Amino acid sequence: MPKKVASPKAKKSAAAVRDSATETLNLVLARLDDMKAEETVTIDLRGKSAFSDYMVVTTGRSNRHVGAVAENVAKGLKEAGQKKLHVEGLSNCDWVLIDTGEVILHVFRPEVREFYNLERLWTQSPSDEPRIDLKAV
Template identity: 40%
Template sequence: METKDIAQKIAAAANDKKAKDILLLNMEGLSPVTDFYVICSAGNSTLVKAIADNIEDKLAEAGVHPTHKEGYADARWVLLDYGDVVAHVFLEEERDFYNLEQLWADAPSESFVENTDD
């Protein structure tokens, strides 16, 4: 599966659980760590966990598993590291505080748009 496809699958899984403001940042050439960040928000910690769980489940169905998971117990900012793609699921106030979009303002970005052609 291509890196962009993994990023899109993460975004779609987050969208399935009503994540807000889903953003894909193309980190190719900007970060030696990863090619894409997928960033999204949730209004409460229960929803943060539900989004993270759905991302893991949907990617596992495609045979893709995270190499690292962080922040799940507190559910304020869950990071799922898939190597070339890293998913960040934030509580809204945590996302505002850390502001990764501003930190990586040089990265080309696109908002997730649900494909309704199915």
């Protein structure tokens, strides 16, 4: 049976998506740096998730700082022509989520970030988890 080969157009399209995701990630990281966000972690989700390429987790010092960071990033994304932008959590600013489709940004207050610990959830492999065997009684 002949082997299927991706067309040059399909390869180009996949590369464009990857470049677009990297571009969006770089814009987000630059805005976070400008706003003095703390402890920024980038998690590469390519091959682990079908819904996004990158997840960024960062911390703001207070509710006001979390809101300012999130608003600044959202503004930068809109100025860069990002049409598909979903923002949640700006009303209380404990945890603000910005989803571009390619990059998901979580901006937390320190206590909230520690409580949810998303980095552990996405970076820990199944083999790292302690195995618990349950028996029906």
